[in-house]
Amino acid sequence: MIKLLLIYIVSALIIWLIDHKVIRNLPKVNRWFTYILLVGGMVIFTYSLQVKHVMYPSVWLGRWLSPLVPY
Amino acid sequence: MQKITPRQIVLLGVTYVINLTMVNIPSQIVNRASQHGYLSYLLAGALVLLMLFFLTRSSYRFPGKDLFQSLTARFPFIGRAIVLLYILFFFMILVRDIRIMTDFTNVILLPVTPILMISLCISATVIYIARGGARTVLGITELYGPIMIIVVLIMPVIALRDLDFNLMKPFFYVNWKGVTEGGWLSVSYLGQLLVLPFIFSSKDYKFKYGLYSMLIALGVLTILILMAIMLLGVPVSGRMMYPSYELVRQMRVTDFLDRFDLIVVALWYPAVLLNIAISLYIVCYGLKNVIPTVSGKMMAAPLGLFAYSCAFWFYQNSIELFEFNRQWTVIALFFIVVLPLLIFAIHRPSKARIE
Numbered sequence: 001m002i003k004l005l006l007i008y009i010v011s012a013l014i015i016w017l018i019d020h021k022v023i024r025n026l027p028k029v030n031r032w033f034t035y036i037l038l039v040g041g042m043v044i045f046t047y048s049l050q051v052k053h054v055m056y057p058s059v060w061l062g063r064w065l066s067p068l069v070p071y
Numbered sequence: 072m073q074k075i076t077p078r079q080i081v082l083l084g085v086t087y088v089i090n091l092t093m094v095n096i097p098s099q100i101v102n103r104a105s106q107h108g109y110l111s112y113l114l115a116g117a118l119v120l121l122m123l124f125f126l127t128r129s130s131y132r133f134p135g136k137d138l139f140q141s142l143t144a145r146f147p148f149i150g151r152a153i154v155l156l157y158i159l160f161f162f163m164i165l166v167r168d169i170r171i172m173t174d175f176t177n178v179i180l181l182p183v184t185p186i187l188m189i190s191l192c193i194s195a196t197v198i199y200i201a202r203g204g205a206r207t208v209l210g211i212t213e214l215y216g217p218i219m220i221i222v223v224l225i226m227p228v229i230a231l232r233d234l235d236f237n238l239m240k241p242f243f244y245v246n247w248k249g250v251t252e253g254g255w256l257s258v259s260y261l262g263q264l265l266v267l268p269f270i271f272s273s274k275d276y277k278f279k280y281g282l283y284s285m286l287i288a289l290g291v292l293t294i295l296i297l298m299a300i301m302l303l304g305v306p307v308s309g310r311m312m313y314p315s316y317e318l319v320r321q322m323r324v325t326d327f328l329d330r331f332d333l334i335v336v337a338l339w340y341p342a343v344l345l346n347i348a349i350s351l352y353i354v355c356y357g358l359k360n361v362i363p364t365v366s367g368k369m370m371a372a373p374l375g376l377f378a379y380s381c382a383f384w385f386y387q388n389s390i391e392l393f394e395f396n397r398q399w400t401v402i403a404l405f406f407i408v409v410l411p412l413l414i415f416a417i418h419r420p421s422k423a424r425i426e
Binding site: 004007008011012015018019022023026027029030033034037038040041042044045047048049054056057058059061062065066068069070071 | 188358362370376380381383384385387391400401402
């Protein structure tokens with residue numbers, strides 16, 4: 001499982017290494033958005049791959065929206 | 072940005088609609104509408120065109136601006152909320168498309184390669200295309216858009232002697248309930264065409280370009296579904312996961328090219344990557360309009376990686392991805408019908424500006 005997580009961490013690190021010099025010169029909001037998206041993505045990635053009972057949005061939404069489907 | 076030509080707009084619309092629609096819904100449509108599956112596309116296409124007309128009219132009220140720009144400028148709060156909703160919509164399309172392509176590649180092309188690596192490769196390519204901005208996206212569209220259209224137009228010529236027109240029988244009996252159900256499934260995919268007035272300013276974009284896009288897209292999708300029915304038959308294509316791919320696999324160009332599918336997939340795959348990149352570009356562009364200090368270009372990579380994670384979280388498996396098409400239309404109709412009507416009703420220049 002740690003190996004799988006490493007895929008994400010390495011990808012995020014590559015993005016950070018490539019972009020951090022440019023992002024530093026942009027307004028702060030860019031830095032915050034980048035970090036929030038990278039960390040948020042890692043949390044979702046870990047949750048969807050490592051927790052046994054994952055709550056899948058499509059399954060959950062499907063249950064909620066089924067009564068609205070006309071057939 | 073360079074001057075945008077009508078040809079680029081039309082091709083972008085076609086590319087954004089056809090490439091994943093031709094993979095993900097034909098089997099479900101044939102299952103419901105049988106030999107008249109093409110009518111489902113036409114039904115959905117008519118509704119989308121009507122909504123596109125309303126959005127285009129709204130866009131014309133603000134000359135030189137696209138809808139993302141004019142909504143955020145005219146209504147600082149509600150406008151931003153609507154743009155954020157559309158960003159969410161296109162983000163969900165982005166996530167869905169990444170997952171569709173990952174599953175397709177895993178099932179058909181690379182069954183041994185881990186699904187996470189396939190998805191990562193797709194996401195990385197998409198990020199690189201989207202980072203190039205509108206210029207790159209439009210450039211690749213001009214290259215791969217016509218190629219895909221030409222390939223689909225050539226296919227009936229190649230398969231002509233193998234087509235069994237008897238499989239279209241009974242031709243004059245139309246199961247309208249099934250056709251409507253097929254239309255329900257396809258409207259969310261064809262509705263992606265509504266993106267045009269959001270990213271192209273009213274100076275460049277005219278309704279007729281959207282109309283041409285839709286007509287070409289409908290033509291391509293109709294050819295493919297008719298060929299699938301006449302080559303594979305309704306029972307077989309209705310039970311297959313990817314009938315369009317099977318259709319291409321059945322084709323042989325005389326004796327020297329019996330794997331025609333390899334050529335078509337080699338041409339179609341970059342077009343699909345472009346399709347996904349368009350979604351990512353739209354999300355970045357929308358975000359830039361909501362928060363002007365955000366750099367759309369620099370958000371492409373983090374957003375792409377975030378979408379990569381979500382692609383595994385949103386859908387349990389590839390069957391769920393297909394099944395969710397039914398409920399996805401409920402969400403999509405909000406963005407394809409409700410919000411365009413709302414925009415058409417409220418989105419007008421302020422009185423002070425008119426005076």
